[in-house]
Amino acid sequence: MTETPVAPVKPEPTRAYRWIVLVGMSVATYGSYYAFDYIGPLAPLLSRQLQFSDSQIGLLQAVYSLPNIVAMLVCGVVIDRIGTRKSMALFAALVFVGLAVTALSPKLAVMSAGRLLVGTGAEALALTSNVAIARWFWRGELSLAFGIRSSVCRLGSFTASSEEHTAELQ
Numbered sequence: 001m002t003e004t005p006v007a008p009v010k011p012e013p014t015r016a017y018r019w020i021v022l023v024g025m026s027v028a029t030y031g032s033y034y035a036f037d038y039i040g041p042l043a044p045l046l047s048r049q050l051q052f053s054d055s056q057i058g059l060l061q062a063v064y065s066l067p068n069i070v071a072m073l074v075c076g077v078v079i080d081r082i083g084t085r086k087s088m089a090l091f092a093a094l095v096f097v098g099l100a101v102t103a104l105s106p107k108l109a110v111m112s113a114g115r116l117l118v119g120t121g122a123e124a125l126a127l128t129s130n131v132a133i134a135r136w137f138w139r140g141e142l143s144l145a146f147g148i149r150s151s152v153c154r155l156g157s158f159t160a161s162s163e164e165h166t167a168e169l170q
Helices: 015-037 040-052 052-063 070-081 084-104 108-136 139-169
Strands: none
Touching: 015 040, 015 084, 015 139, 040 052, 040 084, 040 139, 052 108, 070 084, 070 108, 084 108, 108 139
């Protein structure tokens, strides 16, 4: 009878390592929430310099959410297949590429394509961070870990919105 080789068991990450990774995930999701909300502060500039109408600016905001109607199902499968670490890197790269595409051209179609990529990557990144937190934190730490990540995310939204008011004062 032949014995099946047993895969080595990965050691659990240390408590300090888990909290450091949580900070990193929170910073990444901070950036993605900022990327979602930055259109608001840019609206007057887009209107003034590029002559975008309110509906074109609204399109740039809305196109962010469009892919996520179905993409979250696909992203869930991706996370399960390739793991949270690779998924997080992939989705963060998608946000970065989307931001770069958005900044490449003043054409609405190019900016919309970039925002579409940002939306796909940012929501998938948030989903991946939720999965990582659920897998790494337990009992008394789980709610606190989710709370920290959510607070940092909202800080990204607040930062983008507060820049709008700063720009109005100048």
